[in-house]
Amino acid sequence: MRRLLSGNEAVARGALEAGVKLAVGYPGTPSTEILETLAEDYRSIYSQWSPNEKVAFEVGIGASLGGGRALVTMKHVGLNVAADPFMTFAYTGVNAGFVVISADDPEMHSSQNEQDNRFFAKFAQVPFLEPSDSQEAKDMTVKAFEISEKFDTPVVLRLTTRISHSKGIVEEGQPVQLPESGFKRDMQKYVMIPANAKRRHVVVLERLQKMSKYSEATELNRVENNGSEIGIITGGIAYEYAKDNLPNADYFKIGFGFPLPLEKIRRFVASHKIALVIEELEPYYEEIINAAGIKVEGKKYFSRLGELSPYKVALGLKEAGIIKEARGAEIAPEQLFPRPPILCPGCPHRGAYMALRKLGVAVTGDIGCYTLGVLPPLEYLDSCICMGASIGNAIGIDKVRGHPKGTVAVIGDSTFLHSGITGLLDAVYNKSNVTIIILDNRVTAMTGGQQHPATGFTLMGEPTRSVNFVELAKALGVESVHEVDPYDYKGMLDTIEAEIGRPGPSVIITNRPCVLMPKRIMDRPFMVVAEDCNGCSACFRIGCPAIAPSKEMTKHNRPKAVIDPVLCTGCTLCAQVCKPEAIIPVPETAAAK
């Protein structure tokens, strides 16, 4: 059947066709929909969310050792978290096939960096495959499992946001029939004590030799001959951008990116007057090719920053003298107001930021919807490095007495379970005077509402135990643990203030669910009584999208506020900061209309 699939949906389909037994990951844009599609559409495959990427990777290794093909999914920075098992699994190799998805995010549409994970595959000495569209994403998923078993190695399938989230037509294939297999004991191969690991390192290098031969021969690295004197070496989405501009050039299209087919590339370059490398982000191909003594140019003309685009490629080609005019135009700077992402109306994270801003403490942050607290008008966050970093950062600031008013860490529920627990343990162990606020909205909201170990459900929708944050914090040795209602502004203020003043670590857990996911929460909306509004703008400063200035002005010519009753969820926070008490619930009768 032919279907319109995103790159992520295509990988899920590929997993089905490859006979995958277990799929595991941790959510992260742009990788998340792979597991969601599996859990929704291909339920014959067991799939699960793990608390973080390291555990997910280790579960995948287990499945491979146990004889089942395993797919592990994560975003690019997830592979940093999983780097420890990744680097050594490269030594042991697999029993059943093992493929890890690294979904990179050039342009940082929703990430904290744009690292190029092609280097990670090279670092670990394992092969990576890179598709240019959805059809290839599916086909290469199947191929990656064959390669994994053929060469006894984990394989990286590298996607980028443009591949993961673009749709194209995919011709579906038939699932393979795999022979039964199971766990095979092999201590020398899988127990990486130094004596065994030394032998395995030799195997890794031998494998590299074999894979180089394969790379030269495989159709994954193909030459498209159009009789041109211009030869373009490219892969991934950059291939499509190049084709948009130069449909009739010759192409060396790289699909198997490590190890590179250097002899085939040497011949290709030698037979072309001009040889140019077009790749997104880092000069990965270019450096390796040049290091082999093959003269090519690339990043001289194409940016290392962000995504490429058909137009950016056109500009580079023009500069390289290959085309005369770059079709397209520079996107004109916008004259219009911006529309930055913002905390939703009724978002329970808002209350915490209002209180922290009032208290004037240092706030170390973490990653999730609540990171939006850094944007105007809340603008109250001092750090965001990576998942789980808030607690360690706070401990460090406290230990050097960095802030006179004290330090507070804010961390989401999913993030705390991902990598905050060990930070909290550190705070207890090293007797830190930090206050940690777990913003428990009972969902992984930023990435679209995934389950996690405290939501009570698994990825496949089964009810399960959910972790109790209060008990967990106490068990780790935190003496002062409080649950607070983030819609109670005064309560938040008082609790945080008291805990900052107390020696030793404290944990404050907010207890309101996300208003969007898993279901929309709507309470009786509030309204502004125009006569009572003095235009002080306190309600504007909480950054609620439901509150806007009205056309009506006060006598000091300041706009009064109005509340959109469709957007307002009735969280009451604006009413709590309204000095003239002009904000009241919409009367029942009016609300009923």
Next chain:
Amino acid sequence: MENNKTTNILIVGVGGQGVLLASEILSETAMKAGYDVKKSEVHGMSQRGGVVTSHIKFGKKVHSPIVPYGQTDILISFEIAEALRAVDWLKKDGRLVTSKTRIVPPIATGGKFHYPDDPAADLKRKVHHLVVMDADEIARELGDVRLVNTILLGGISHSLEFAPSLWEDVIRNRVKAKFVDINLKAFARGRELAKEA
């Protein structure tokens, strides 16, 4: 349609308005009509009230999924200031169908930024083939605000060669059974309105 010509379509709006469903329906209709199709959008932070843009390209063979700036054949907008933001993506004689909807973000409520007073007038100066519809109002009349989607698609359906029955097949497939009739009605209303305009 010429052999190598691709049709470039852009759909814009604000997170949560239903841009993605509209672009799904349009892309699938193009696929059912026998074209190669690619579509692209970036969803990440966009859910939280940010701008959502969906690129759709179809033709005999489509390479990159990105519509080039200034070369868009058809622009569909769910929000009128967003139509203004995206209008320069249109090619010279491109067509624009937009909803009248205004969504003013908090940032444009302060002194620094300003939501345009009369975006429709600004659009009129820039675009010859322009249809502005009160899609929200029609949707409310029909009984469900989420129908804006199919109303707007109806609104551009004249500019594309696909038979109404093809659109209807895809809509039938894409929406829940109990919403099929009302969506087909919304599509027809949009189509009618654009014809009058």
